[in-house]
Amino acid sequence: MGNAEPQRRSHSGAGGPGAAGADGLRERGFARYGAEQLGIVPDGSDAGDLARIREGFATLPPDPYAPGTNRFRRYSHAVYLPWKDELSWIPGTPDPVHGTVTNFSQGEDDPEHPRKLRVLPDIPEALRGNALLMRLLRWDIAQVLSLKDLTRRPLWAGVHLIRLGVDGPGQEAVSSPDCLHQDGGSAATFTFAHLISRTNVTGGQNVIATPGSAGLRPEDPWADIHTGFTLTDPLDGYAVHDHRVSHYVGPVRAGSDPGPGERSILIVGLAPYVPQL
Template structure:
């Protein structure tokens, strides 16, 4: 049984696990793409930058299909809904700048998405419909001493999607940015407010493609704010977040 299934979370090293000819070149393309991410329009003051796109995994063929975006004022956007699970944006749809097509074709990104999918587990009846995939590129970046870059939400939380995975792209001159995994009941709290027995693990992603995944109903999770370390230059923490959820079929009922 996988750790994700037995413990509710698992930690991975995808640079090693996904090794193939060309992986470092594909990784460099992703790394460079993070340099020019647009600011998160929903929190421009929090030093957070992001793009987002949506896809489907077809369980029978194990194929990946990217979904179309919406166009507004000449820019491509993808819509995201997290229901009640993000206390900073409860019950609201958000639209993020979409990931560019040439990045969606990146072999490493596609391998990561499918490797994550292979870690997920579903009932047999759930796999008659496509699995929805949300892909977030998120960068926390700080230029000035004393400033912070903050993830959303800034507390232990659950996402609402059955599975979420995080993959480190870069960590440079960063103080903070710790990850924590806790029991579900500590959602809404900071790790330091939680009893030791209610925290499964506190850790830090350091190397490219160090990763973790959570089964949402079993745990809560958190990443702390990013601040400048002791070196010259910006503090940067870039990750790819990938979530998976079922196609929901509406219960029409009797008329």
């Protein structure tokens, strides 16, 4: 057995934007989609709200737990009550530097910060009220509710704004964790990603693999890869059913044009609220 060749599967053509929404999540545990599936027109009636979201990404503070990685982020919690169709942001904790902050932890599933409770700067109040941002959150929630009977439980949302930014040649920006991973949580945990902007960078490939590949790099011969793709257009995105797959995004590097480059993405984690009493 020890001399067996590693079994590595790769289906790079699978999971294109047409394989979208709840069907892909139900059948394979992952799906891709774009602005068309979301019913959003990035360069039309939604352009103003998208521009304001981009402005929010441009001023993200550095990740306090990853100095030197050129990663910038904010994070907040929201809760959805299905019986009221009500989506509300949860207030953060006052902080002298950032105004308010919110606790963030991926438990034991994050190999870089196992069991570590992190405190991250909140999403500003003005951005929380952005109509397009709220539409994206509600679209994600609708996909989960179509798959799981959660109509009698609050749905918990962790909302992440993450920008990988580089100033020029030779720099790279790294996501976290920098390996195939799962986000942790129950069998009803889902993660959605929406590309906000991508300018003057290379890299940033997304990879979806089996749960057993978590902790490996995509190039590892033991990694069992489902698909790889790169988000390029505004509001390109994907979703994963966390316990059924692992996922990864590669570093970004400066492109060929002069000046800085960036990849900005909205990440939404959804799971049923778990009572603590």
